[in-house]
Amino acid sequence: MIWLAWRRHRLLLLLFAGGIAALILWMLLEGHAFELAQRNSACTSAAQPGTPPCTAVLGRLSLANQAFAINLLLLLLPCLVGVVFGAPLVAGELEHKTNRLAWTQGISRTRWFVSKCLVVGLILVGLAALLAVVAQWWSSHTFDAQGFSLDVGHLHLGTGETRIGPQYFAITGIVPVAYTLFAFGLGAALGAFVRRTSWAIVGTVVGYTAVALLMVLVVRPSLVPPSFSANQNFNSGFSVGVPTSAWDLGEGFRFAPGTHTRSGASAGAIAQTCQDRNNMYAPYLRCLVKHDVQAGAFFQPAKNYWALQWREATIYVAASIVLLGVAYWAVRRWRA
């Protein structure tokens, strides 16, 4: 069955590996170009990565734009894996009824399913791991690039400078491998249930994106308790005290450490009440102080990088195991 699983998926797997190899080559070249550009004095200022001395090395597209493209590709890759390899894993056979052939030879459905998962899954996980290692090196050279930035509510997404920011966090460390496994499991489970590859593809894209957004916006910020930088001078913005190597989570309020919170209203609610009652800064500040509320910004410091990586990876891997288990259960129950 190992032979059969490889034989049937080998074209796609080889093409995919080829694509990954090309991507790695591009990243190596680009990272190297960045390194050279950074030694060039005209480029060392973070405000000018798009100017001519920095673009000279790699073709017409500026290094910053290339970095953006690579970053985007790396972010999308796990979902692509789910779509190309996960969704058709079980659904493809059920659609074409080749399971009626495979399940009436001499092997059980269990062996059939496990062999397929292992052959395809292990190769994909291996490729993802290789890519993550290269991405770790690449990203360290491109921090100066103009990253995209997005403000969602109080949350500020994307800084160019640090690997703990969402832009680079998702493509470095160990989480890319966990994402790949998750997308693969999601595709396989959906495929096993809806039995149509096309619907499984749609479901995988929607599901993966929803989970990713949920993770970045809601879960990751609190996965490790965030730090807080109090800032009483509102004219310069809430995030003034946040170090540049940290992931700025946006403005927030907390009770000053050591003061006991009264039961009931949260710090944010109290701050809102103070704001509603006072138009001017000075009385507003006095109101906050009176209630022991500090204004400032939450952030995840760089030192939390690996803790966040491990915890998030664990969540995704656990989810993958559940999903693959669900897919297996659907296979066992299938009535051909």
Add this chain to the structure above:
Amino acid sequence: MIEFRLDRRSGVPAYRQLVDQVRQALTLGILEPGDQLPTVRDVVKQIAINPNTVHRAYRDLEAQGLTEGRPGSGTFIRASLTPVPDEQPKLQRQLEGWIRAAREAGLGDEGIAALVAEAMRATERKERR
């Protein structure tokens, strides 16, 4: 070696057709005592037919004393089937008598032919059981 043919639309059961074809070949001298009949495997290769049917036909022929099976070698013809001249006139006289009786009872030519066909099928069914 005899080549079998199967007429799937004749209504005659398959094993019967095989038996009849062997008997016909014997009558015509195509097969002689000592000749070997094709193996079940060979027959099945010529006409895609149930091997059990062939077994049955061969058993029938053996029961009729026309063939014998030699273990390890195959099935061989052991008797010949030239028509016995004596029987024929007697059968013909019996048949004519019956036909006269049937005509007297009011049966026309068609009725007689229909009765004959049915009787052939009825004896055939009884043989099968």
Add this chain to the structure above:
Amino acid sequence: MTPALEAIGLGRRYGTKWGLRDCTLNVPAGGITGLVGPNGAGKSTLLRLAAGLSRPTTGSVLVFGQEVRPNGTAHLGKLGYFDQLRPLYGSLRVEEMLTVGRRLNPAWDDAAADAWLTDLAIPRRQKVGKLSLGQQAQVALTVCMAKRPDLLLLDEPVASLDPLARRQLLEILMGTVAERGTTVFLSSHIVSELEPLCDNLIILSASQVQITGSIDSLLADHRILIGPRDGPRPTGVEVVSSRETGRQASLLVRGEPEGRLSDWREAAPSLDEIVLAYLARPLHEYDERAVPKVAHEGDEQ
């Protein structure tokens, strides 16, 4: 002798519809049994249940005395299954399909598979998806048979095949039966196809078994009785179907009529007529009546 296949109260429900209902039958070992019935009667459902591709809703199915469990492998060594759709891996070459069989089956006869493909003149290096329909069916059958099973389950093996492909397929099938005494259980909705091939017949209609028995017994047990429409009917027989035209009634019955029939003429039905009569029977409300059984080829008398 253990029957090759035995179904006991076997049923399979899809939602609210029964694909197969209260099916009790057995397929004797060493012979060729045909399963006949209209499309949608439950033939494919029965064969899939027997192959372990489907899980029964009620009852059980046994292959050579062993219960078939969908995720088990015990029964797979003894049976070969040929699906109606003849699924194959289209992008694999013919020789690679043989590799699939070799790797997925504990027992595999490479020499036999090779000989069959040579006889059928099927190019080894051709991709399976590019073969003609007839050749695909022949490759699918080769893969089934090369594992040397004791029971072959074939779902409409020759449907929509051209006459040459059909003939070739049946030849190698019958050849293997002659050689090894393999039990064959095949389905079709065309009676004339099955009659020269089969020892026994099972008639399936409306998801239920109507009657089963050896073809000889079926022909011997049924008769057509033709007589006056108005007037006493023959007794001691089960009427399977009846047709009335003008002053005449034509009944297809099972059993030996009591007494002498002065008004009724007897005729011998063809197998086709018998099958049609059972298939045209008005559908009974599902009840617990036992399925009529007729002697099988090889049964102890």
